[in-house]
Amino acid sequence: MSEIFEEIKEAVIDGDEDLAGELAQKVLDENINPVEAVQQGFIKGIEEIGNSWKAGEAFLPDVMMAADAMKAGLAVLEPSIAELGGGDDDTGKIVLGTVEGDIHDIGKNIVGALLTAAGFKVYDIGIDQKAENFLAKAEEVGAQIIATSALLTTTMNAQKELIEYLEEKNLRSKYKVLVGGGPTSQTWADEIKADGWAETADEAVELCKKLIS
Ligand code: B12
Known part of the structure; x- marks a missing residue:
């Protein structure tokens, strides 16, 4: 399972919106916990690109692309995460x-x-x-x-x-x-x-x- 989290992290770092969305869909298809995918994949990716930006190794457009990839993935996962609650x-x-x-x-x-x-x-x-x-x-x-x-x-x-x-x-x-x-x-x-x-x-x-x- 950690493999897909690693792939998600890399997709965010690469700013690959399509791949981030596809991997998020794979998370759902394979019944992997979407919250874990967010915490161990998506957040790790945006944090890493943020650190590279701070260190001068990445630039604002890279971060913007990573943020878009992150959003594409989260959009796929969010409805399933919300369903976990069923709150009133x-x-x-x-x-x-x-x-x-x-x-x-x-x-x-x-x-x-x-x-x-x-x-x-x-x-x-x-x-x-x-x-x-x-x-x-x-x-x-x-x-x-x-x-x-x-x-x-x-x-x-x-x-x-x-x-x-x-x-x-x-x-x-x-x-x-x-x-x-x-x-x-x-x-x-x-x-x-x-x-x-x-x-x-x-x-x-x-x-x-x-x-x-
Ligand atoms: C992605 C990003 C962007 C994206 C934002 C895309 C988007 N739709 O959000 C873009 C590229 C647009 C962007 C723009 C800018 N950014 Co920016 N950005 C980041 C980056 C890399 C990641 C932020 C992020 O999403 N983290 C991941 C999420 C999951 O973490 P989080 O936001 O911290 O949230 C967690 C907790 O904090 C907490 N939490 C969050 N909110 C709340 C609320 C409550 C109530 C509670 C209880 C908890 C809680 O829970 C969350 C999940 O665990 C950070 C670097 C970093 N390491 O934070 C810089 C950073 C925040 N940005 C920075 C800067 C300077 C800017 C710009 C001014 C750059 C510029 N020159 O234009 C602009 C700001 C424009 C503006 N007016 O807001 C600086 C801020 C420096 C400072 N201390 O003031 C940072 C720290 C980068 C850096 N090291 O220099 N940015």
Whole structure:
């Protein structure tokens, strides 16, 4: 099984959208756990190209192609991951999005898929979202949790601004606010008085279960 994960990783690194989609389909056809394929194949690939980019060995277009390959594969797997959950609204409602100024959505999408698989009802508002959009959606659907993703040191401050915005509206205690994404940490979450932080999508699921119970 590790062979197919290795192939997936290489397809992402090579930015091969078609192959990534085909391998994702193979995962489903061979009844391989799609979550494991994401964690041990797709994420490993995007991390490796990210490291090469940082080291100056790969360039932005390479990363963009890898991200497209990753998305093509995830699109195939996501419906099956969501089906693992079969959840109802009782498990909890979560508004999820990437903060203003930030267009990274791969990690957010994985968090959303695993939360859905765990039975949560996830309302994904997308990328580059202002504080007021998070709140408007949470009010509209009656969410308990607002989960925000930030991948840039320049955009993580928007997570703090969301909390300040909720305070301003006297709605801070109504919602549990979660923060996540590369530059964030437990220290950051404590500093901005968020209700929780998680490093990975798995941990995000555990955290949401804990916060809602
Ligand atoms: C792919 C990628 C891109 C793609 C994004 C495609 C897409 N649709 O998302 C593209 C090529 C478009 C891109 C653009 C840019 N990028 Co970029 N990108 C990356 C890269 C390589 C991987 C990110 C990723 O998808 N990782 C895989 C996922 C699975 O991991 P993750 O996002 O961290 O998510 C996990 C956890 O963090 C957590 N999590 C995520 N969200 C949440 C939310 C909650 C609530 C919780 C609890 C948990 C959680 O769970 C996830 C799953 O385990 C990273 C490098 C890296 N190592 O992170 C750089 C990186 C984030 N990018 C970077 C930069 C600088 C940029 C650009 C500014 C480049 C430019 N000059 O244009 C632009 C930004 C544009 C913008 N305004 O947002 C820098 C950021 C530096 C910094 N610290 O600020 C990084 C770190 C690269 C680097 N080392 O320099 N990027």
